[in-house]
Structure formats: C-alpha cells, structure tokens
Amino acid sequence: MDTRHDCAPPRCPAAPAPDPTPCEGPHDAATIIYPHGREVAGCVHHCARVLAGLEGARVHPFASAGSAMEIYLRARELPPCAWEIGK
Template structure:
C-alpha cells in the first residue's frame, strides 16, 4: 500500500511512510552512480537499502551531514518499513551483521 503524505524528497521510497525531516541535504548514489537527493532521514534509509551506496553532502549543508547519514544508515535495516521476520544478512543492518560476525 502506498501512502500519500504530500510532497517528499526524491530519496523517499514511495512505500516508506516516514515524513521528511528537514531540508534536502545529501545526495545518495548507488553502485552504478545513479543518485537521489534527500533529507537526512530518507538519505539514511535509502543508503541502508543499497548495496555499495555512497553519500555526499550537498553544497550549503552542514559539513558533517554525510557522516551523520552514513552512521545512521549503518543501524537501519534495508527497507525498514517492510514488516516481517528478518534473519538473512541482506535483511539486517550493517551494525547487526557486524555484531553477528563478531560472535
């Protein structure tokens, strides 16, 4: 089900119900170089859902925004708005996978 909650940043997935938080401050790139600009929350959620993604702060954004988004993405599961059990490494956050490898 797609929830329409008004205009959102280009990085917001159509099925992600989270509203934008703040202005568009980052560009998220996938492994092939395709990109989407986004607010910090959707930038992090998009980055968490990509394999080999990168993030860059936009001109005029706070200097540390890309690092903040990168750090936040590490703790977010891919497509975090999807319900259901998650046990496969591809369904877990980077932090969860790192924790499991350390056991």
C-alpha cells in the first residue's frame, strides 16, 4: 500500500516504491543501468540506494563524474534495501 500523500512532491523514477526517503537534488542526476539492461534516471540519493541493492548494476558512463562518484561512495556504505532497517 502506498502511504504517500497526493501533496507529497513527486520522486525520481529510481526511487523504490517501499523506500520512504525524499529525493536529493535533480531527478536526472544520473542513470542506473540494471544488470538486465534496463535504465532508470534518478537523484543521487536514490541511485545510490538502488546501486547498493543490485549486484551487477552500474552508473551510466555519461553521468557526470561528480554524481557518479557520489553515488558509488554512498552505495558502498549502504546495505541492500536500506529503508528496511531505517537507513
């Protein structure tokens, strides 16, 4: 069940539905490439959370170096599905 309200700001396409955390920055800061090839753009925060939980996922090579590095550094510190343990 989606507990977000209609008045909540829209979130980036990379934000997992069960993750209640808000976006940080532009919703197209980078693109994550899933292991099977699907691509999804998102903010740095949600891209890092997706990357942390998907073995074989990567940041699209055309992302800015600053965004890509921030995503990789954040993902390294997160467990998969970080929202399940309150991170």
